[in-house]
Amino acid sequence: MSADMTEPKNAAPIVRAKGLSKRYGTTVALDHVDLEIAAGRVVGLIGPNGAGKTTALKAILGLTEFDGELSVLGLDPRTHRTELMQQMCFIADVAVLPRWLRVGEAVDFVAGVHPRFSRERCEAFLARTKIKHTQRVRELSKGMIVQLHLALVMAIDAKLLVLDEPTLGLDILYRKEFYETLLNDYFDHDKTILVTTHQVEEIERILTDLIFIRDGKIALDASMDAVGERYAEVLVAPDKAEAARALKPLSERQIFGKSIFLFDGIDHARLAALGELHKPSVADLFVATMKGTYA
Amino acid sequence: MSATMSTNNKFTWLLKREFWEYRGAFFWTPAITAAVMLSLVVMALIIAESTANRAGVNLNGINFNEISTHLNEGNAAKLYAGLNIGLISLGFPIGIALFFVLFSYGIGALYNDRADRSVLFWKSLPISDTETVLAKVIAMALIAPVLAVGAMIALHLGFLVILSFWVLAHGINPMLLWSPTHLVSLWMKLILLIPINALWALPSIGWLLLCSSFARSKPFLWAVALPVVSGVLVSMFHLMNSLSLPSGWYWTNIVGRLLFSIVPGTWVNVADLRHLDGDDRLPEALNELLSFNSAGHLLSSPNFLIGIVAGVAMITAAIYFRRRRVESFA
Numbered sequence: 001m002s003a004d005m006t007e008p009k010n011a012a013p014i015v016r017a018k019g020l021s022k023r024y025g026t027t028v029a030l031d032h033v034d035l036e037i038a039a040g041r042v043v044g045l046i047g048p049n050g051a052g053k054t055t056a057l058k059a060i061l062g063l064t065e066f067d068g069e070l071s072v073l074g075l076d077p078r079t080h081r082t083e084l085m086q087q088m089c090f091i092a093d094v095a096v097l098p099r100w101l102r103v104g105e106a107v108d109f110v111a112g113v114h115p116r117f118s119r120e121r122c123e124a125f126l127a128r129t130k131i132k133h134t135q136r137v138r139e140l141s142k143g144m145i146v147q148l149h150l151a152l153v154m155a156i157d158a159k160l161l162v163l164d165e166p167t168l169g170l171d172i173l174y175r176k177e178f179y180e181t182l183l184n185d186y187f188d189h190d191k192t193i194l195v196t197t198h199q200v201e202e203i204e205r206i207l208t209d210l211i212f213i214r215d216g217k218i219a220l221d222a223s224m225d226a227v228g229e230r231y232a233e234v235l236v237a238p239d240k241a242e243a244a245r246a247l248k249p250l251s252e253r254q255i256f257g258k259s260i261f262l263f264d265g266i267d268h269a270r271l272a273a274l275g276e277l278h279k280p281s282v283a284d285l286f287v288a289t290m291k292g293t294y295a
Numbered sequence: 296m297s298a299t300m301s302t303n304n305k306f307t308w309l310l311k312r313e314f315w316e317y318r319g320a321f322f323w324t325p326a327i328t329a330a331v332m333l334s335l336v337v338m339a340l341i342i343a344e345s346t347a348n349r350a351g352v353n354l355n356g357i358n359f360n361e362i363s364t365h366l367n368e369g370n371a372a373k374l375y376a377g378l379n380i381g382l383i384s385l386g387f388p389i390g391i392a393l394f395f396v397l398f399s400y401g402i403g404a405l406y407n408d409r410a411d412r413s414v415l416f417w418k419s420l421p422i423s424d425t426e427t428v429l430a431k432v433i434a435m436a437l438i439a440p441v442l443a444v445g446a447m448i449a450l451h452l453g454f455l456v457i458l459s460f461w462v463l464a465h466g467i468n469p470m471l472l473w474s475p476t477h478l479v480s481l482w483m484k485l486i487l488l489i490p491i492n493a494l495w496a497l498p499s500i501g502w503l504l505l506c507s508s509f510a511r512s513k514p515f516l517w518a519v520a521l522p523v524v525s526g527v528l529v530s531m532f533h534l535m536n537s538l539s540l541p542s543g544w545y546w547t548n549i550v551g552r553l554l555f556s557i558v559p560g561t562w563v564n565v566a567d568l569r570h571l572d573g574d575d576r577l578p579e580a581l582n583e584l585l586s587f588n589s590a591g592h593l594l595s596s597p598n599f600l601i602g603i604v605a606g607v608a609m610i611t612a613a614i615y616f617r618r619r620r621v622e623s624f625a
Contacts, residue, residue, distance in 0.1 A: 065619075081423075097413060
């Protein structure tokens, strides 16, 4: 116990997985995944449908059995789910707030059962919306339900926030507001956010780390800075296209008569000679990395 | 110390949550049933007014004619006994309503939130699956029955008020109807029977919650079809014969206990009642059944005790499946 106390808290990873595996019958959902997520990061877990994202989240949330080792905030989520949930929150999908619940009841209930919930913070968030305390969840629009859920979750002083497709089915205004509120009013260096989404473009500006998952395996695990150093996109004129192809690009696509090549691990100075250099978007990187997944 | 305090407080919130969600079933169903019963009483009295001279009106064991013509100090004791029966039987529909409320609640309690995925919201809070399931057990065993008894007492009061006006209209002192000792002892019995009913109901509570927690779909079918089909098979192949028991034993002690123990007072042994049958003895019989004597007899019976063990085992299994079944997360 004393050894733990003397160690600085930031040193311990928030999530640590070693050989994390999960099978459903003959389907392998997670195949010996090794993973570490440090404190104070915003991590995007991105993969095609059925790649194992949801299984990984379920394991972290203590909602499924698994093989291998997994510790979240130093605890085994299978046996310590209740303790874990005092320091961890999750928003799974827009549909999960019970439709019969009144807004005031939701606030009262979470205040009653959660030791780290601040009613003042929650009320302050709600005051910015059009949500009324007497309304039932079923009377709210999809966007308002997410606002309510976010108000409840952001009022909890949690170390880890897990978001699984949090903005699914929302219009663009709510989606933008969701991530802005999250970053401006919630995130700080003691908190860690793990988010999965299909709308990669929307979260790419807020991520500090990127994890691609494919067929139950980690295809990429890097910080956004490292991604910027490692990958580069080059806009190449037709006369230099052959030279570019010789460097074995990950992908090639055509735009306005020019070719865009995506390179992995090629010296940026060398690429600059071929044409205009860009930082690749996460979406393009994703498409290139996942090539052949659905084939 | 503070940990216990917060745990208790948390459990109170879980109970409140159940009440919020099922306010209509737990509170309004018995309240409306009581209101309907009172309006039936009023209607019966109106009919009685127009026809009483030709035929006596009987409502739930009370002969109104008798009250209107014979109520005096002398025969009051006999009338109180009859009135007791009337008050108890007036409450029967609330007991039946309670059965339907508990049945549909039990089937849905651990299933509906999986069907609409709100289970993920509840599971995102620091509440253990054991606490969640136990809150639902308490809701079925105590909250709904307490509210039902509350509705019964309100119904009794309403009935006596209406009856008082009626006898007053017939020139009889209505105070003769009000015997605080009789009323308080009747209500005390109803209240003290709540925990006995609750323990008796554990096999049904456990079975319904287990099906609710276990079923991936159609929990109602699981809950009803499994015991009934097994009962039919037992009867068809005379499986009980090998244990030297009639097939009826299985229906009464397995199927009946799983499905109908939540009907309040089903522990009353009807066989014991038979020797008391007959019009004159009915009041005594009912009083006997509600006596602490027969309750004490029940508490030591194997049927009762084995039922508790089976109920606790099924509740434990329901907790186990509550932990595992989150398949709606996809």
